[in-house]
Amino acid sequence: MSESWFHWALMSAVFAALTAIFAKLGLQGIDSDFATLIRTVVILLVLGAIVLALGKWRNPFALEPRTLLFLVLSGLATGASWLCYFRALKLGEASKVAPVDKLSLVLVAIFAVIFLGERPDARSWLGIALVALGVLILGFKR
Structure with missing residues (x-):
């Protein structure tokens, strides 16, 4: 597979779209929090098997404390997002x-400027603004 970030980002978008469709179909007659738990267990098992099979396992407690802190915070944010x-x-x-969930794209750009010092160019800001406008158009009733 290609090591291009764009290739991986496109695949992420495809799988995220499938996530929404599969989840909506799977939520029939089940509590959404319990459904999130089932999804999380599946992810844990599959990703654990991949990491072990590829020999990528490391002791997480041997990581730098700052790295571990931000990965834990990321996990907590992911869990909250999924719920x-x-x-x-x-x-x-x-x-x-x-x-509406894709408003996260706009927020990532803003947070990246504030916290990571990134500086998107004018073309990038135009795309980000169009996403925001699209969310407003699709997400809110007149």
Whole structure:
């Protein structure tokens, strides 16, 4: 497979889209928090098998404390995001929930400027603004 970030990002988008569809279908007759737990266990088992099979396992407690802290915080944020996302999917239509969820793209750009010192160019800001506009158009009723 290609080592291009863009290739991997496109694949991420495809799998994220499938996540919304599969989750919406799987949420019939089940609590959204319990559904999130099942999803998380599946991810843990599959990713654990991949890491072990590829010989990538390391002792997580041997990591630098700062690295471990930010990975734990990332995991907590991911868990909170998944709980909210599945609750939104349970209550709303996937075609409306997913675009609003993608407001995270805009927030990532803003947070990257504030916390990481990144400086998107004018073309990037235009794309980010268009995503924000799309979320507003799709996510909010008149």
